[in-house]
Amino acid sequence: MKPQVTLYTRAGCHLCDEAKQAIAAAGARAEFDYREIDIDGDPALRSRYNEEVPVVAINGVKAFKYHVETKELLKKLEARG
Numbered sequence: 571m572k573p574q575v576t577l578y579t580r581a582g583c584h585l586c587d588e589a590k591q592a593i594a595a596a597g598a599r600a601e602f603d604y605r606e607i608d609i610d611g612d613p614a615l616r617s618r619y620n621e622e623v624p625v626v627a628i629n630g631v632k633a634f635k636y637h638v639e640t641k642e643l644l645k646k647l648e649a650r651g
Contacts, residue, residue: 573602573647578625580610585636589624595640600647602628 575593579586593604609615609623619625626634626643633646 573650574627574629575602575604575643575647576627576630577604577606578609578615578619578623578627579606580608580623583623586624589626589634589638592638592640592643593626596643596647599640600644602647 575596577586577589577593579589590606596602597604607615609619622635624634624636624638625632626638628646628650631650634643
């Protein structure tokens with residue numbers, strides 16, 4: 571079963587754009603399901619992650635906030651896969 575990578579993001583977030591690039595680069599080297607959720611569309615998510623975006627979760631567990639590096643993401647995917 572492929573790991574699930576979820577990016578909690580919002581519009582106009584430059585760190586979120588960097589996270590998307592790192593996730594895309596990891597996707598070229600590892601298989602995982604990916605979904606992106608805009609926290610501003612859900613009051614509970616906005617309350618939870620407002621000061622932390624971008625947040626990346628792997629299989630529902632927070633793995634990164636603010637900065638995502640492709641190499642570290644690949645390591646965590648391998649450890650959790």
